[in-house]
Amino acid sequence: MKPHVAVIKGGWSAERDVSLVSGSAAARALAARGYRVTEIDAGHDLAQKLAELKPDVAFNALHGRWGEDGCVQGILEVLEIPYTHSGVMASAVAMNKPMAKRVCAAAGVPVTEDRVVASEDLFKADPLPRPYVVKPVDEGSSVGVVILHPGDNTFSPDVEGPWQQNTEVMVERYIAGRELTCAVIGDRATTGVTELRPKRGFYDYEAKYSEGLTEHLIPAPVDPEIYERVRHLALSAHRALGCRGVSRADFRFDDTSGGAGELILLEVNTQPGMTPLSLVPEMAAYEGISFEDLVVWMVEDASCRR
Structure with a gap:
């Protein structure tokens, strides 16, 4: 019998709307594979709801503060509910940009001042x-x-x-040049590295979640040495922060005329989006992994940590 999965979404961060879409997409995928799914719009009574529901595993689809920074992870640890994505420490450190950069730099991952x-x-x-x-x-x-x-x-x-x-x-x-990103699934970097080309301005919140505002180029049209270095550094950052499950690392590559040619880590996202425009499902699909297969793997990976 497949486990009962609580999909936690929404919340009250600035990324609430994106989280609602991510959570609904994950819930549909799990239901299509025969899982019993309960969707929870996270509020300040989340701990009480989870204690009453007693799910076998939680799919954490929250983004931003309180859901991605170790807070909800701590609740799930106390309630002894296995959950997707990274644990308390990795979530808290990765969400704090200056601290995450120090940890990654100590592991040899290049960051900017x-x-x-x-x-x-x-x-x-x-x-x-x-x-x-x-x-x-x-x-x-x-x-x-x-x-x-x-x-x-x-x-x-x-x-x-x-x-x-x-x-x-x-x-x-500010690092001029290209925006590159790579996911880590489990203990390996995806073979697909994506270049992001916003059609105006930079890759901001609107460009990320508005259809047609950003071109996704996969595989990224860069030199093979840079391509493989992005994959290597994404995995190095994932391991340095102690991430687990799925993460995504974002980089800037300065290939501008007169530029230094540097490849710089911007940040590691421990709970990447799972919307129709999200990058991790796109990179998984590049490897032949369907959205449903990806979500099921995340739940099963979490269940193994019970």
Whole structure:
């Protein structure tokens, strides 16, 4: 008899809408394979709901704060419910961008220089030479990311940005060039590396989740040596952070004229999206792994950790 799976989705982070789509897609896939599925829109009573439901395993489809940063993972550990994706420590560290970069750098994965600054200090002077990127310290899906180029107007408290919701932000050097990404499934990097080409601006939240705004090129049209290095570094970052199940690593590759040719890790996503536009299902499909097969593998992988 197949296990009873609780699909946890929604929540109250900035990525709630994406999580609802991811969770619904995973629930449909599991139901189609004969699993008993209960969908839970996560609220502050999540622990109580799970304690009453007593599922055999949880599919964690939450994205962003509280669902991807170790909080929900801790609840599931206390309730002794096996769950998909990474554990408490890996989730917490990967969600904290500065800390994740330190861990990955110690493992030999190249990252760019950064500073964590008080939001109010952004309005006094540039913390780094332009161009640079401003990010929330602990958000995903490019939520709140802003790039400041030479000649741009200085930030203002009245302009929308991560400084309005966060007392501290991370500022890092902007890397020109291409956006590359690779998934890790289990203990191996996917053979498919994807290049992302936004049709306007950069690969922000809207470009990620709006159909037609970003071109996905798989396999990425880059030199084979760079292609394999992306795969190697994605797996290295996954292992350095202690991730398990499925993760996805995002990179910048500077192949611009006069550029340094550097390949830089941006971040590791421990709970990648599972929407129709999401990258991990696309990379799995490149290897002949259907969406249903991928979701079932994730649940069975979690069940083995009971």
